[in-house]
Amino acid sequence: MTGRLLASGREADVFEIDGTRVLRRYRRDADVTAEAEAMRYVGALDYPVPEVHSASGIDMVLERLDGPTMATSGLPPAECASILADLHRRLHELPPWPDAPAGTSIVHLDLHPENVLMTARGPVVIDWCNVRADDPDLDTAMTALILAEVSLWDHPMSALARATLDEFLAIAPGDPRRLVADVAAQRRGQTVTLTPDELEVVDRAVSLVRG
Known part of the structure; x- marks a missing residue:
């Protein structure tokens, strides 16, 4: 049995268990094992993520x-923008998994303002389903591209997204523009949770990022 619904995202719902735990449940077929292991790995290195109590199938406590x-x-x-840039920098400086390809870093690939919770202990990054080892410039490119897309949508946060994008591009680690036109845009174009209207702005968003 699940408790009260606390939040819903594009792919998952979060339910109350008690005062210290929640259940995050995907609405699609999923195996959360790798996601949970990655969260435990970065959390053990003092990166700010929620503690994982258990994980199985589509559920994580x-x-x-x-x-x-x-x-x-x-x-x-x-x-x-400063917090996003710092979270990227800290993540990319962590030692990657032992079997990670040479020259790669741990990347989140969905690190944007709706996936950062501002808690009493500071910013905490959530939603790690895309985590892997890859080029860190792809990670910052994805953040910049998502901010640019939201700025073009009819969205309550569009003005904030555009202003944050400009600030982020000025201070982000690495080069968030290098991979935005091909790799990042291709990933976003294949995102099944985006609506046709949202997908339609990807090319315009790339132009915003590239300046």
């Missing part, structure tokens, strides 16, 4: 976190 997302926190764009 996670630490319950209190606080708004960055998108709804009221933080100014410059601070949002």
